Amino acid sequence: MTTPDAHRVIDQRIDRVVPLTTPALLHHHLPLDATLAEAVLAGRRAVGRVLDRADDRLLVVVGPCSVHDPAAALEYAGRLREVADRLSDDLLVVMRVYFEKPRSTVGWKGLINDPGLDGSGDVNTGLRTARALLLDVLRLGLPVGCEFLDPITPQYIADTVAWGAIGARTVESQVHRQLASGLSMPIGMKNRPDGSISTAVDAIRAAGVPHVFPGIDFSGTPAIMHTRGNADGHLVLRGGGGRPNYDAESVAGALDLLRAAGLPERVVIDASHANSGKDHRNQPKVAADVAAQLAAGQRGIVGIMLESFLQPGRQDLDPTRELEYGKSVTDACLGWDTTAQVLTDLAAAARTRRATLPTPA
Ligand SMILES: O=C[C@H](O)[C@H](O)COP(=O)(O)O
Numbered sequence: 001m002t003t004p005d006a007h008r009v010i011d012q013r014i015d016r017v018v019p020l021t022t023p024a025l026l027h028h029h030l031p032l033d034a035t036l037a038e039a040v041l042a043g044r045r046a047v048g049r050v051l052d053r054a055d056d057r058l059l060v061v062v063g064p065c066s067v068h069d070p071a072a073a074l075e076y077a078g079r080l081r082e083v084a085d086r087l088s089d090d091l092l093v094v095m096r097v098y099f100e101k102p103r104s105t106v107g108w109k110g111l112i113n114d115p116g117l118d119g120s121g122d123v124n125t126g127l128r129t130a131r132a133l134l135l136d137v138l139r140l141g142l143p144v145g146c147e148f149l150d151p152i153t154p155q156y157i158a159d160t161v162a163w164g165a166i167g168a169r170t171v172e173s174q175v176h177r178q179l180a181s182g183l184s185m186p187i188g189m190k191n192r193p194d195g196s197i198s199t200a201v202d203a204i205r206a207a208g209v210p211h212v213f214p215g216i217d218f219s220g221t222p223a224i225m226h227t228r229g230n231a232d233g234h235l236v237l238r239g240g241g242g243r244p245n246y247d248a249e250s251v252a253g254a255l256d257l258l259r260a261a262g263l264p265e266r267v268v269i270d271a272s273h274a275n276s277g278k279d280h281r282n283q284p285k286v287a288a289d290v291a292a293q294l295a296a297g298q299r300g301i302v303g304i305m306l307e308s309f310l311q312p313g314r315q316d317l318d319p320t321r322e323l324e325y326g327k328s329v330t331d332a333c334l335g336w337d338t339t340a341q342v343l344t345d346l347a348a349a350a351r352t353r354r355a356t357l358p359t360p361a
């Protein structure tokens, strides 16, 4: 029992507390069935094999900067599935299905936090909507990738995810490194917004070992989590500090840092964010440079990330205007036609790289 005096000091800046559903209850209503569980496991294994270069395809994490309209995201998934199938000899396509947005200052924090897009913060609906879409995307036959931002959310959705990211703004956070050490899928660590790569390398090392920290268990009960460490951590180069870092020299420098840290020499290039100057029209240029590096035999590049949606560009969330269908409300995205062309070009580059590799004995 708290004392009346305690009530004068606790939660002085909490306006309202609303009960949150539990992971177990959400899974009960939206279960991952045996077929989908197999698909997630197969997706994680496939990503792991590309990261370990046991599979010489290129990992491509592609999809909207954020999901704000599940119907549009599902239409996108349907189109992506067709291209992913067509290019599956050369590309391992994972759809970006991002529900948690880290903000530089303030802004919409994503569909889990605010599914009404109006600041009403109905997290229970957000979690339900997010999980339902994740299952729908899996049913279409695509592996899913997302960023883990809030340390509570993985228990609600992580069973559907084949590839995860710790973002540029949280890669230095002990909380996120601990979280990554216990996540069941490979985790990409973004370089910091100021361009620091060594911070992400430190994150890979930190997440690679066991940790003990407070969390919640599947029933939603506070629990002490003892993790095993995540051996599938890898670096994601997203540019920063006003400079891109996707070029051959930057990639070589990043691989040197990884080698010096005793980590596998592998990077994923994020074609968006500071590598594109947040201008979606630059993403094909980044992808073309990456394709040229692949074609020249660069094996250290194991993947690429593209921000892409049905329509090119972005729009502001404006309560006085109807939103344009299939257009990002966070960072500007490639439109669908350009995306399909970029993927086709990347597949050709992955094929050319294969031809430069020694034939297995
Ligand atoms: O990927 C999305 C954004 O780059 C990220 O959430 C930061 O956005 P902001 O700088 O507009 O807050």
Ligand SMILES: C=C(OP(=O)(O)O)C(=O)O
Residues within 6 Å of the ligand: 065, 098, 101, 102, 147, 166, 167, 168, 169, 190, 238, 270, 273
């Ligand atoms: C926020 C993102 O990226 P970064 O952390 O690199 O800014 C993102 O990929 O949505």
